[in-house]
Amino acid sequence: MLKSFVLALCLFSITVCTVAQQRARDAGIKIGVLPTGTANAITDVGGVRVGHTTVHRSDSIRTGVTAVLPHSGNLFQQKVPAAIFVGNGFGKLAGVTQVQELGNMESPVLLTNTLNVATAIEAGVEHTLLQPGNEKVQSVNVVVGETNDGYLNDIRGRHVKKEDVMQAIRNAKSGAVAEGAVGAGTGT
Template structure:
């Protein structure tokens, strides 16, 4: 009888806790009614909705101090060096260590996967990109590679001085890149990041324009590691939860950090208009409450996957006509970029507690909690008329 009563008590406790557990699970923004903007996401609401784009992660989570990783974005599945894509880089605040900027700015093209990692492992990431590129069939005579590597500093949660990322890990992320749904949160390059005082991470989103506006797709992937006064689709989450920059009217470095934003589109854009597109990501970043502080590195990389604008060997060796969407038709793409960037950031925060390969981020001794999904849901309910 005593055992029976204990079982009944445990069952009652389980039933009581289940709704709370459901409230606190990792979710994407749309799962709880956060739907920024007016445009419709693509099938996976991810950067991979742009046909041909692939994403891969390598996550390094060991002991109590190693929380870092690599995220690789491939513009297409062909030989990237032989079939370069038009691209651009835009810098909001330049406190960062991105590699490969000058050649993108000079030539307006990318010839390798885009790799994201932590600040002090940029050289190792570049080595992995170079080794992978040189090993591709058709690149036997290549003697110069512009590896594109972005970073944020995950030193608050990670033993960054240990420089634990190796070129082999980078190659594993590249070779494991796939289309379809993209894992988000504390994974890959987002494993050790912090945003707005909560756990940051990898997030992604997309927008598919209707046929009347061209039918093109824009996808965004972010590595969030910055601060400010968090807003989610206009909801003052940071203020409501008592965690935000300048709360005590004291200037500090709590909003410092960085964010990498990678934009892909299938629209046939020149590198000039890809730069204009990249600038609009800053609009999406601003909507989330970013403070863009002195110690923040805010970088955007954009590229077009359209075959009609690829920099193939044939096009590089002779004068050729290249398709280019006219200026008058690009404004809807600007809106798509703003919306997708904003939502990708929300996803990076809301998915920070998700489990990957049997592991998930735990606050531990770091003092950096996961954004409380239950509280965000409550705020959303309270906002409803």
């Protein structure tokens, strides 16, 4: 009896793990009414690029940062329409007020762990100020969201550094991009 239970539990676990790795559309679940693009990703939108930096230095350091750039130009000079909906008011979300007030965005969207939001803001400001044509810019609104990776990551160590954020921005590309346990999703 116990062997049958253990076997059933193992088979159930394998099935759950396999299903958990599928996307909703792969399982036949359609969200919304519009068809997906070829990659079924945000990068199907023309010009949108995504970059990741994964920081995995040991069993206790699993974190990272993800950058989403709406176009390849100077985002501060060529702002894009934007809106924000907050589904979980417990999360940290920097830059939300200006987006709600003005309806546009002037920086990459950065995602990182809870205690590295400030680091991502600093890197986003630096990225914007270094862009040609922004020599006289005196204020930048960087949009940064967080993921709490404190279970799999030493979150108190704040292992995402400014250079990691800059690397994610530099590495942003269109087309198919890595998904899952990469960038900001590494420790979550």
